[in-house]
Amino acid sequence: MTRLRRHRRPPLRRRLALTASAAVAGVALAVCAGAYAVTVYTLHRQFDLQLTQAATLALQQHRQEGPGVQAGECRYLAAPACAQLVSESSAADPRRAYLLPVTGAVREVAGRRRAPYFSTASVDGHPVRVLTTPARRGLAMQVALRSDGVRHAERQAAGLLAVIGGAGVPVAALLGYWVSRSGLAPMSRLTSTAERITATRDAGLRIELPPESRGSEDEIGRLAVSFNTMLDALEESLAAQRRLVADASHELRTPLTALRANAEILLRAEQLTARQRERATGALTRQLREVTTLVNDLIDLARGEEPEQTLELVRPTALLEHAVAAARDHWPHVPFTLDSGPSAASALTAAVPSRLTRLFSNLLDNAAKFSPPGGPVEVAAHRPADGEGLEITVRDHGPGIDSADLPHVFDRFYRARTARALPGSGLGLAMARQIAHTHHAELTAHQAPGGGALFRLRLPTDTGVAP
Numbered sequence: 001m002t003r004l005r006r007h008r009r010p011p012l013r014r015r016l017a018l019t020a021s022a023a024v025a026g027v028a029l030a031v032c033a034g035a036y037a038v039t040v041y042t043l044h045r046q047f048d049l050q051l052t053q054a055a056t057l058a059l060q061q062h063r064q065e066g067p068g069v070q071a072g073e074c075r076y077l078a079a080p081a082c083a084q085l086v087s088e089s090s091a092a093d094p095r096r097a098y099l100l101p102v103t104g105a106v107r108e109v110a111g112r113r114r115a116p117y118f119s120t121a122s123v124d125g126h127p128v129r130v131l132t133t134p135a136r137r138g139l140a141m142q143v144a145l146r147s148d149g150v151r152h153a154e155r156q157a158a159g160l161l162a163v164i165g166g167a168g169v170p171v172a173a174l175l176g177y178w179v180s181r182s183g184l185a186p187m188s189r190l191t192s193t194a195e196r197i198t199a200t201r202d203a204g205l206r207i208e209l210p211p212e213s214r215g216s217e218d219e220i221g222r223l224a225v226s227f228n229t230m231l232d233a234l235e236e237s238l239a240a241q242r243r244l245v246a247d248a249s250h251e252l253r254t255p256l257t258a259l260r261a262n263a264e265i266l267l268r269a270e271q272l273t274a275r276q277r278e279r280a281t282g283a284l285t286r287q288l289r290e291v292t293t294l295v296n297d298l299i300d301l302a303r304g305e306e307p308e309q310t311l312e313l314v315r316p317t318a319l320l321e322h323a324v325a326a327a328r329d330h331w332p333h334v335p336f337t338l339d340s341g342p343s344a345a346s347a348l349t350a351a352v353p354s355r356l357t358r359l360f361s362n363l364l365d366n367a368a369k370f371s372p373p374g375g376p377v378e379v380a381a382h383r384p385a386d387g388e389g390l391e392i393t394v395r396d397h398g399p400g401i402d403s404a405d406l407p408h409v410f411d412r413f414y415r416a417r418t419a420r421a422l423p424g425s426g427l428g429l430a431m432a433r434q435i436a437h438t439h440h441a442e443l444t445a446h447q448a449p450g451g452g453a454l455f456r457l458r459l460p461t462d463t464g465v466a467p
Contacts, residue, residue: 021169021176028168032161039157047150048118051131054081055143059135067139068094074123074144082123082144085135086110092138099123100142106132110140120147127151190227203235259284259291311350316390316459317381319353323360324379331368335376344381347390347461351439359435359443362428363394363455370398370453390459397452401445409445 058081062070067087074082086102087093088110093102101121108114109132116133121144128144135141193205206228262284265272272280317340324338367377375397384391401409410433429445436443441459448454 017173017176017179017181019176020179021173024172024175025169028172029165032165032168036157036161039161040154043150043153043157047129047145047147048131051081051118051129051143051145054083054145055131055133055141058083058143059133059141062141063136066094067092068096069099072099074128074146082128082142084142086140086142088138088140100128100130100144102142106140106142109134110138112137190224193227197231203231203238206231256291259288310352312353313348314351314353314356315345316347316349316351316356316392317345319357320360320379320381320392323357323364326361327364327368327377330365333373334368334371335374336364336368337376337378339378339380339382341382343383344390347383347459349390349439349459349461351459355435356439359432359457360392362432363457366428367394367396367398367453367455371396372398384458388461390461392457392459393454394457395448395452395454397448400447400451401453403447406445406447410443 058070062083062085065085067085070083070085071080072082072084073080082099084098084100086098086106088107090107100123105114105117109116112134116131119130119132121128121130123144123146127147129147129150130142130144132140132142197203197205262280265280266277266284320340321338324336327334328336364377364379371377378395379393381390381392383389410429433443436457439459441457443455443457446454446456
């Protein structure tokens, strides 16, 4: 059975090093090739210019002479250029053979039927470059110079540039490695930090950025900063989760203990009187209700955000009237007053009716719990002075909120010293604030003038959501 090996891509650092090395090496080789091409072009251009000057001089020196070889020493490197005059017609050729090859193209130049041109030839086994140009009428001048030096210079340039290009490849590899190492240093720190967090479960670790990278706009620096920001949020979320678990276990311990005690009492029901059984049963039922409410509140708060629900265009004052009526039934010894003007009654807002009613009920229950016997709870709904939104206030005439407790009244499980002896779990106001936030409303707590607590809810209105 053939084993198939899973193809693994090389690490990013190696791929980046190879890519950078290949790019630098490619550029170096391209530069060397370009330099060689420029060098060869320059050498040939200079040699052709030298040959053109030699032809001009030869034309001046042999202006009146006839066809034949005028100078034939070009077989030597240091000798002057070879020169010969060629007739348009082969009938006028001299008896002595020409030194340079004569073709039909040469005779066409002599007859002015072709432009001057350069060519290559061989003299006594040595390479020469030949310029064929018109002389006087019916004649063409051929001038040649040995081209060994040009070819030798080309080979030297090619060898030198090959050495430079060959040395550039390892230099490119070193540069590619350096670029990948320095460029991916924050990425390496990010990876090692993530691995340490995975191994230690410690969300307090952070990627250490050098001073010059702080506030940098490059992608790697921004990624490291974003990762640190994500870790901040993760650490805060984990801390909030631990606090929630710790607070919930603390709050559940007392009612569960009471439930267990009452259950054990009811196990000995035959030893109790009817009155004692009734009291134990009532206490058990009440504690079960409190634990159920507490667990439901914990589930809602543990979500962090309200689940997606369909918003409806509702009248907040109608929901408030319903919540006040329910509070009167639940708290028969507390008088509730509701003041709602016509402008407030016509206000509309986009909300989840059940959640908004829960918010009102929590505020009313909190006010009733702190109200003294016979103390009224005043509820009012009106348009604010700026005419934007709807403002709902709930005020009691209890002991009020101490200035030290005011910043914490919406915290989960927070209970002021004056409230620790009263029933409740300390989750009602936290849930009210959460519901307010999901409805883009603002809920604040204040000390009421003359005593008591005042809660102010400001709801946005006229959002244009279809009912």
